[in-house]
Amino acid sequence: MKSDTTESKSALTIGIVGGGLAGIAAAVRLSQQGFKVSLFEAKRQLGGRAGSLYDKASSQWIDHCQHVSMGCCTNYNDFCQQIGFDHSFTWSDTLYFIQQPQQVFHFRASQYLPAPLHLAPALWNLKFLSIRERISIALAMEKLARQPSNIKQTMDVWLNNKKQSQQTIKQFWFPVLVSALSESLDRISVSMARKVFVDGMMCNRQAYPLAIPNLSLSELYGERLISWLTDHRVALFLQSPVRRIERLDDLWKVKFSIDQSQSFQHLILALPWHRVSDLYPTNLSDTNCDFFKSCSKLESSAITSVHVWVDRPITELPHVVIVGRLSQWLFARPQQDSASDQSGFYYQVVISASREIAKLSRSEIFQLVWRELCELFPQAKEANCLHSRVLTQADAVFSPLPTVNEKRPPQKTPLPGFYLAGDWTQTGWPATMEGAVRSGYLAADYVLEAEGRSALGLVPDLPAEGLMKWIASS
Secondary structure, eight states: OOOSSSBOSSOEEEEEEOOBHHHHHHHHHHHHTTOOEEEEOSSSSSBTTSOEEEETTTTEEEESSOOOEETTOHHHHHHHHHTTOGGGEEEESOEEEEEETTEEEEEOOOSSSOTTGGGHHHHHTOTTSOHHHHHHHHHHHHHHHHSOTTOOOBHHHHHHHTTOOHHHIIIIIHHHHHHHHOSOGGGSBHHHHHIIIIIIIISOTTSSOEEEESSOHHHHTSHHHHHHHHHTTEEEETTOOEEEEEEETTEEEEEETTTEEEEEEEEEEOOOGGGGGGGSOTTSOGGGHHHHHGGGGOOEEEEEEEEEEESSOSOSOSEEEEOSSSOOEEEEEOOOTTOOTTOOEEEEEEEESOTTGGGSOHHHHHHHHHHHHHHHOHHHHHOOEEEEEEEEEEEEEEOOOTTHHHHOOOSBOSSTTEEEOSTTSSSSSOSSHHHHHHHHHHHHHHHHHHTTOOOOOOOOOOOOOTTHHHHTTO
16 A cells, blocks of 8 residues: 655654564554554565565465464464454464484373473473483473573573483473574573473463464465454555654654655654664664664574475374474475465475574575485375475574673663564563564553553463462562
8 A cells, every 4th residue: 555645744643664573563552542553564565574475386375484372472362363363373282292203202281280290291201301311301490490580691501500411402402492492502591491481381281382373474464464454544555665764843754665755653663673773763863873773783593494395295293393303393384275286295394593504505405304304204205395495584583692681672762752663672572473462562552651541561471370389489
């Protein structure tokens, strides 16, 4: 949707620059409160880093990386309910670990034991680990829950201090934490690791189940979302890159496309952290410039996804945690209506923290992954690979280093009526869809408060249950 005039005749209340999850979440909350919102996105699709591209060979939309939600993601799950997308996910209360061919271990918690003991059956089922190793992991998890959240230490050091063996690190801590935080253990802070285990698994029996989209991300955040937004008075400007932001007459003037502009009373900048300083208002003094430049100091980590189409199923499992290999997760993706008859069966392999592997050619990465699939799944040896695609996002997420929270800015900036949103802002969460939605909700709340309204707040975390009421608070 484009503006019919070069300059808007009247200032719309809210402008949002960036159509990723953070910007969309802010637009949803503000539009539900009766504000007129304009949302600017440089690409032709919404979703930002949670996006897709069209693969001509298979006639399918393929995601840059597989995104999942969890029971603990209370704000993202609320966001999906608000826009009517909560039925677009398949929930799974079982994780399938595989280490050797045809040896699948079911990680499934008890619905009857109190937290955190509900994880005991799940951990016990990981029999590729010895009994001693499983007990050692359980004791370390309990110590992690008691650990202060502000400790400045990397997880590799912490695990070594807690006498975790190289076997338990390689076959349990690594696949769980690296896939969740997309960093190597020597670059993951203990506080972020604690977030994964305590909030994501231990505190509540409903925290750990996965919610996997039934659609590609382009479909999930495509026409249905656009219809919802336009029905709620959100003006969408797709393929409209913002080129400059200025402060004029107590309004924020956004210049976009070639010669168009609009002005707003409030402006939310919902871009990746490395783009924020590029749009610092050009006609303001440098007094607050350091606040915005500090955002670019966040370090990033890469995620690589390998998309494979084969002529027959290679596993009946919907998803697999792959232990001790280059490949970390395998997802069986649903067939899309647009898929060609020759597209076959579609799988996606995810490799998090892939900065080193990304130095290889796409062909080399595919060959490494395909070799592992053939080793782990006998059906793959009989299958013909019809097509493959390797995608790498170099700046997929910010790195969860021990000092990262000190560098993450709040949503409210020193500039009046100017706010930030993004999973990289202060949300208390790592780089996730949950963190992105939280940031959008928080930025929207600052707008509400500036307009004399009460903030709506975040959806509460799942409450600590059972023994975790005492363990997590001790």
